[in-house]
Amino acid sequence: MPSARSAPTVPYASYLRVYEPLAAFPEPERTHWTAYARRGVIPTAQDELRRSLSDLVRVPVVGVPARESADAFTAEVAGVLLVCPWRTRLRGWLALQELQEWFPLPVLDAALPPAVRRRQVEEYERWRERNPDARPWIRTGVWQVPLRWFVLVADEEREYLPGERLRYRTPMVEARRRLARALRTLREAEGYGMLADGLVEVGSWLEEFHPRSMVELDYGGLLHALPGERLESDRSARDLAAGIALLRAGDAEGAVEAYGELAERWRAVRERLFAN
Helix, strand or coil, rough: CCCCCCCCCCCCEEEEEEEEEECCCCCHHHHHHHHHHCCCCCCHHHHHHHHHHHHHCCCCCCCCCCCCCCEEEEEEEECCCEEEEEHHCCCCCCHHHHHHHCCCCHHHHHHHHHHHHHHHHHHHHHHHHHHHCCCCCCEECCCCCCCHHHHCCCCEEEECCCCCCEEEEEECCCCCCCCEEEEEEHCCCCCCCHHHHHHHHHHHHHCCCCCEEEEECCCCHHCCCHHHHHHCCCCHHHHHHHHHHHHHHCHHHHHHHHHHHHHHHHHHHHHHHHHC
């Protein structure tokens, strides 16, 4: 497999990840992740995405991996090891459920034949019966960073290294606090029902994790797809927080303008999905 430095970059995915402390994992998984982190060779997000895409070019097509990934992202914060399992198979099943929202049926049938999709749905249903509480540690955005994700982070947590990464990292307790405060404001206003519903769904997901977890919003491959000056000037978390603050202060007109400008910027990015 090519190294992360030499392999071609896959440009379009952003990520919302949760890293949990080892205490959140039962045995024998806890021992596995401890040994895994000690290896010192951790795959990158690009490695993960390339492995997923390689299944889609096989003949016959493999819509979802046959086995669950034993890989993870890791981080150390204040001396505590945090782990974010890939769970590629589970996320593949969940992604299949969303494909019809993105692609016309003829295009979907060409990429993933109906028989493949039916087989995967049946496998997922059987697996879900045995694992009713399973949930992914990673969410993926396609040609965008969903605006609701920016509610969880703050501008001062922004880390930008040109050509390497643009991400935010925040403690779970802060992410939950920001989400709850924003949700109260949005529910009291008119015209923000879609954003509020999105926050409810994200909040329900976050509640599944250990309170001492870390939340990471990562621009991922978008770092290589968007112009450097666009990334340098991007302050989407700050802009969304400013719009919500205006709404909280009763300046509905100012909030509409701020939110509209932010939404338009990301709409232009999403439209690249349909470009040749």
